[in-house]
Amino acid sequence: MSATDTTTQERPIGRRGPYAELFFALMRSGTFLTGFAIVLFWVICALFGEHFTPYDPLADDIINALSPPSAEHWFGTDQIGRDVFSRVIVGSRDILTVAPLATLLATVAGTALGLFTGYFRGIADDIVSRVLEAFMAIPVVIVALLAIVALGTSKATVIVVIGLSFAPIIARTVRSAVLAERELDYVAAAQLRHESAFHTMFVEILPNVIPPILVETTVRLGYAIFAVATLSFMGFGIQPPSPDWGLSISNNYGMIGGGFWWTVLFDALAIASLVIGVNLVTDGIQGALND
């Protein structure tokens, strides 16, 4: 190894590693911090919400159903008299379980596929890429509905469906990054050392394509939140009496025409705020990586 090589690969005294650099860049990013604060708020609500809600989010009070917002019920009550504020606070739990797990599944599957197609190229790449493109041409909701009809309604089904639906998108991003990386010398060096393809893909190349994967994952998380809310709205996946936001909107949207706006508005705002929070985090990470 030459002296020049040594200077590029060894960290000079006083300089931070790339992840530490990223961390400090994020800490300086107002966009990231704002988004992170929003997401953190909903995560805390998901984990500990029931300890600071004024009412049991599942307790009915049918005689006081559809009461408008008041000092007693800040966000009013729903069709069977449950406190909407308490339900909105706790309602992040399902979406913050299902959406991240679905995104994680998509990331793992998509990364593996992207590494495979990008590394091997040729006929394997052509076949897998065409299959993935065909899969991506079908709307997620249609795929989800078909899968749920076939597999039955459950959170696990929703996680698998959304995860596998998003995997091709992540695979395409990873493939692009791998195509560039595989031409670099360190890959050729690994091949000269007779490292296995698995080792080269996952030990040599993968660490160098983490940044685009990170960005794509956070983008997908935002879409996954929407997808989970959409499926809940359509009545698939999460079951009553869960205070899940999409499910609550689905159960109550028919009441808007009657003037009972509070049964829907706050859940919709909660979904919007979480998606905005995730998007701000994504923008922050992207900005930090570009810096």
Added chain:
Amino acid sequence: MSKNYRILDLIRRNRTPLENHLIDGLVDGRVSRRDFVRHGSLLGLSLPLLGRIGMAAGFGSMPSLARAQGAPGATIRVGSSVPAAAIDPVTIADAGGLLVMQQVAEFLCIDGPDLVLKPALAESWSPNTDGSVWTFKLRKGVKFHSGGEMKAEDVVASIDRLADPANSSNALSVFTGILSKGASKKVDDYTVEFHLDAPNGNFPYMLSSDNYNAVIIPASYKGDYEKSFDGTGPFKIEKYTPKVGASFVRNDDYWGEKALPERTEFTFFTDIQPQILALQGGQIDIINQMPVLAGVALLNDPNVDILSLKSSAHQQLHLRCDDGPMKDARVRRAIALSIDRDKLVAGLMKGRAAPGNDSPFAAVYPSTDASVPQRKQDIAQAKQLMEAAGVGKGFKMTLTTERYLEIPEYAQLIQNWVKEIGIELDLNILDQSAYYGDAVFGKSNWLDSVMGITDYGHRGVPNVYLAAPLKSEGTWNAAHFKNKDYDQLATSYIAALDLEAQKATAGKIQKLLLEETPVIFGYFYDYLTATAKGVAGVQPTAMSQLFLEKASKA
């Protein structure tokens, strides 16, 4: 008022023993005026005659049902659900389709909102002594829209078509075991006899609007009803566009009083909310069927009138009797005792319902034994029953049901109530096709679930509710309830011609079902129709039919 025995004796001379027994019941006070009119109409006594008997028995004159006639010539616009399949009198089974069909085609008799049968294409009817043969006299001079006169062969063909298992008729759910193919016989051009498989005291209801398939159409009908929409009704088809709507014009050759509206227009909607907005925005005049929860905004809208019909429609909560902890009737009773029916009526149904007493005998039925005590929420007693059944610590199970009307909210209330007696309930709320499946045992979430909630539409008599979901061999017996005593009582009730005999059997059935509780009948909900202010003369039925011949707009 005093009784006029001379007139009563004169009337009694020409009446059958069964009719005289009913008259005696009214005179002795054993039968109320309301029940007398309902059951008298079933036996074929005309409304004017029932009125004369009532006056002679000292009840004063009957309240007039006549309304001030509105202005003729209006176009009445109705919002309704989309017909789910091709409209055919033999197979139709959905509210949207039967509403369209009922605008042009008529029944032998009409089951009114008060459950009193009124003559339509039949002028009168009467049973033989044991109720196994019913004879219907047809109205003369009734013309089909296609031109021919309606006669006995048309009635025989129409009803025979429905009773034929080869036709996959929807009416087989009513006729099976009661009226077989070939049992409808022409006596002369205007008289038809129906020879029943077994005596049946409520048979005229099965040829009335209560059996929405039983419209009379020409004997020559070969199918494809949407091409002709032939019938005898006060309106004729003008245009029908599947999935979009239909319009009708007044039939000037109608046998009865000519319809007031010049035209009627029906717009199909896939959901209730657009109908509500269309009514509020003035695009339609009537919402035929308005679920109470979805339409709660209209209940207090000063620009909307709500027509509310007491009905026997309800949500059945079935409890599997053949497996698991609910095999013990004490556990089933405990679950029933955990339910707060007053809150269901006042809160969930906004007062537009009547509490149920865990049998199909709704308050609207004249045969219901009102002396049977009403079951009420009693958590302490429910806990005792759970302890006695050895499940005091509770258990876990799943309630499977359909996403329809207020059922998801009802399920969540039950979930909270049974929690108080230690039962942890998971909910599995499915769309309707997934819930009903193939609607046969082994292939249906409805019929195979341990606990489920199922919507049952209105019926003018409780026969279907007593048989299909509760008899041992019932085709809709989701509770898997098998009880020989019950089967005998149900058969006996269905055969009974006499109101007092029906009442006595009903009381026994009510008590048996309270003890066994295979099905929880939490409430019977009202059938609601919403009309714009100024629209008058609209007559809905709880079977989703809408009679518009007397409708007008201010």
